[in-house]
Amino acid sequence: DTEVTQTPKHLVMGMTNKKSLKCEQHMGHRAMYWYKQKAKKPPELMFVYSYEKLSINESVPSRFSPECPNSSLLNLHLHALQPEDSALYLCASSQGTGDGANVLTFGAGSRLTVL
Amino acid sequence: AQSVTQPDIHITVSEGASLELRCNYSYGATPYLFWYVQSPGQGLQLLLKYFSGDTLVQGIKGFEAEFKRSQSSFNLRKPSVHWSDAAEYFCAVAPWGGGNKLTFGTGTQLKVEL
Numbered sequence: 001d002t003e004v005t006q007t008p009k010h011l012v013m014g015m016t017n018k019k020s021l022k023c024e025q026h027m028g029h030r031a032m033y034w035y036k037q038k039a040k041k042p043p044e045l046m047f048v049y050s051y052e053k054l055s056i057n058e059s060v061p062s063r064f065s066p067e068c069p070n071s072s073l074l075n076l077h078l079h080a081l082q083p084e085d086s087a088l089y090l091c092a093s094s095q096g097t098g099d100g101a102n103v104l105t106f107g108a109g110s111r112l113t114v115l
Numbered sequence: 116a117q118s119v120t121q122p123d124i125h126i127t128v129s130e131g132a133s134l135e136l137r138c139n140y141s142y143g144a145t146p147y148l149f150w151y152v153q154s155p156g157q158g159l160q161l162l163l164k165y166f167s168g169d170t171l172v173q174g175i176k177g178f179e180a181e182f183k184r185s186q187s188s189f190n191l192r193k194p195s196v197h198w199s200d201a202a203e204y205f206c207a208v209a210p211w212g213g214g215n216k217l218t219f220g221t222g223t224q225l226k227v228e229l
Contacts (some may be wrong), residue, residue: 004158028132031215037162040221043159050215076116090158092138094215104217106158 003027004107006091009059012113014101016083021110023074030096031055032074033104037088051096064108080113088112117142118221119208127226128196136191136223138206147209148189149217150180154202162204165189176200201227 004025015018023032031050035043048056049068051093063085065077074091092104126198128134128155140146151159163174170182186219189206206220 008156014211033215040222042222048215056215087157092159098149101215102149102217103161103164104159106151106160108158109156112154 002090004093004105005109006089006107006111007042010111011115013078014080015083017081018077018079020078020080020091020110021076021091023076023093023107024072025093025105026070026072027105028091029093029105031073031094031101032068032096033092034074034076035090035092035106036110037090039087043090045107049078080114081112083114086112086114116145117208119206119221120217121204121206121220123223124221125224125226127228129228130198131195134191134193134200135198136204136206136225138191138220140187140189140206140208142187142208142210144211145184147164147184148173148182148207149197149207150174150178150189150191151205151207152176152202153205153222158179159205162191167218191225196225196227198227198229201225217226 007022034046037043046060047066052068057096060112063080067075088109090109120139129223149164155157162178165182204223209217
């Protein structure tokens with residue numbers, strides 16, 4: 001299995017809702033990532049988990065809350081989002097160490113719309 | 116800080132023509148270098164990577180890239196473009212030694228005319 005699976009593919013939520021994005025991989029990767037991508041822009045790193053521990057938080061607002069329940073799963077909990085948070089959210093994974101730590105496999109993304 | 120520049124925002128080529136997408140990086144040492152492709156509304160797919168060794172690297176879908184240290188460049192090439200190659204192409208760099216921080220260029224939108 002060489003895939004990263006993201007659910008849901010599309011999500012529409014109001015500013016007072018609480019929702020979650022989910023990501024799963026079964027490649028034995030020990031690093032997992034959340035990226036945010038606005039239209040016509042490159043992906044921007046949000047969070048990195050390495051060996052189930054949060055290793056990088058790119059100063060992301062607290063209305064985004066990541067969670068890594070185990071080495072195969074990564075969640076992004078969303079609460080009190082703003083319309084400007086509407087974007088494609090990409091999950092990725094990589095090996096935990098060595099050269100492979102920089103070779104990311106991306107999921108297809110979750111398209112989020114905040115009304 | 117490391118940075119990646121893709122000078123061409125849009126490129127249009129005819130099907131069957133050759134393609135070259137430019138990428139320049141700024142970094143203290145030779146970083147890891149990557150090219151990713153993204154179809155509309157999709158995730159990113161790795162085309163090829165350069166870590167060390169042979170400066171001409173082969174990737175998937177008939178793409179290749181050449182690392183030129185003297186020019187701090189890592190340009191992507193394809194001898195004959197197919198209509199299905201129309202997509203957004205991102206060059207990316209990561210610091211030598213890892214660190215899990217991939218920095219993307221701004222991307223080049225490729226359009227293929229039939």
